[in-house]
């Protein structure tokens with residue numbers, strides 16, 4: 237009885253998705269139906285930063301929220317009326333937005349600059365959009381150094397978010413050197429043989 241009900245429900249879905257022509261032309265496949273059900277969505281250029289990255293799941297989740305602009309930073313909480321303080325807890329000199337917290341704040345900038353040096357990249361100060369463009373380009377490359385860059389990016393974002401939370405909730409906050417070491421430790425622990433050599437050079 238249950239299976240019959242499901243078959244009848246599927247027929248309604250097929251009619252709704254206009255898949256009958258696919259069936260009539262004997263071109264039916266699960267893959268094609270899945271694509272029709274997904275519908276048309278805008279492709280984001282940074283997709284592989286979150287989906288093709290060997291960083292830890294927690295780091296990828298924070299990075300994914302940053303890329304979407306959905307992290308609950310104080311500027312957003314302030315707009316929603318949840319807090320009356322929108323100051324960055326790391327420097328207390330600016331409003332805490334995603335772009336400030338991760339790329340403009342001196343603490344975060346020092347951490348990411350140290351990571352760029354570790355990767356033997358030219359240390360460049362960029363705004364949020366530019367940083368996302370650079371890491372998105374790296375994520376499309378297959379080389380070990382590009383993979384490491386993407387891992388380092390995600391783990392740096394996560395580590396900054398941890399430090400920000402530690403400062404707000406009274407935990408132990410690291411200085412920039414210890415923070416950089418913690419990022420390296422987390423990245424190195426997830427490296428394979430190819431990416432590890434770029435951590436040790």
Ligand SMILES: [Zn+2]
Nearest residue numbers: 324326327341
């Ligand atoms: Zn700051």
